[in-house]
Amino acid sequence: MDVFIDALNSLGQGFLNLTWQSGIMISIGCLLLYLGIGRKIEPLLLIPIGFGVVLGNLPLANLAAQDEGGVINLLYNTGILTEIFPVLLFVGLGAMIDFGPLLANPIVLIFGAAGQFGIFITLLLALGLGFAKQEAVSIAVIGACDGPTAIYVASKFARDLLPAVSIAAYSYMALVPIIQPPIMRAMTTKKERAILMPPGEKHVSQRVKILFPIIAGILTILIAPMGAPLMGMLMLGNLLKESGVVSRLVDVSENTIANTVTLLLGLCIGASMLGGNFLKWDTILVFLLGFIAIFMDTVTGMLLGKLIKVISKGKINPLLGAAGTSAFPMSARVVQKEGQKANPRSFLLWHAIGANAGGQIGSVMAASVMLAVMSGLGIGPLGG
């Protein structure tokens, strides 16, 4: 009889070890699952992240990313701490992205630089709020509007903030269609938003499409070698696509690799969100600063849009400035929608996709420069 009771006791250990923090985190995990499944908000990410949060916070399950020897710990150490997952995602991203509109109208690339200004404003704010340099850089990069880049930088410098930074980055990317339109409307007149741009797609030589990822990859990596893994993989993925001779590799990159890595990355990030390291004041600040970063990206992008509208004597619609973030292709769709609201004959999508692709390059470049400056100043990982 005693043996039977002992056996039952060990079965109930999970319930006995539940804490209020793990209870809250499991609820947050279920909320993320609801948003992903019920509301269809970024389901590819929110379902693995949400389930990872649930699994990681179940007591004695040994499934938290921090549980030495556990399955998810193994994946976390292999894929995230080594930065392999975010880097691999860039191969898929490169294979999916079309630089054609950007190559046909290169001026829109400049919007990709203005769309990164929020990163640096947020960096100053984070430093002002007392975050360490490594933490401030990791929070600021949420403004890159680019999940893999945010994960790459945060996993390099401030692993404690990695769960909050990655969730904030992906959440705000998903919220771009809600965050950007009010700013775009507030900063432009209806007349400006209604500016028509020629809808015709300019053709670009296939040679240019093939040479661009090679030469741009070499140039940008020579300028900021610290970002080579991100830029190199982005350009590799795009070269595979544009070469036209490796359709199987393109298929693997944009489907198998991107989907597998997204699943494992989401699971690991979710399983690293434990009550003890997530339910704290810093997490709220990270979300707040992340919002400011994306808000300011849009504001500065729009300001440049207005400036270029003046320089081009009204030929360029200032709304394109909002597509300079790297939330691809969400920002471009928002620009198209707002343009058409102001003028039903407007078709800005093609131009906006070019600016958005420029934002993708700009965000990686901004992150690369941050990594280079950190390296130049001899600043390593927090606690490292």
Add this chain to the structure above:
Amino acid sequence: MDWSFGLTMTAAGMAVTFITLYLLTLLIRLLNKLFPFKNEEEKKSKT
């Protein structure tokens, strides 16, 4: 707050990002001049 770090990072980050993207626009213009689309179309029509 470490102002010198923050301002160095901001100045370097924005300047290098802008300059690099501007260089890329020049590169694209050059590539488009060297390999215009029209030439390829003409070649294809000849063959």
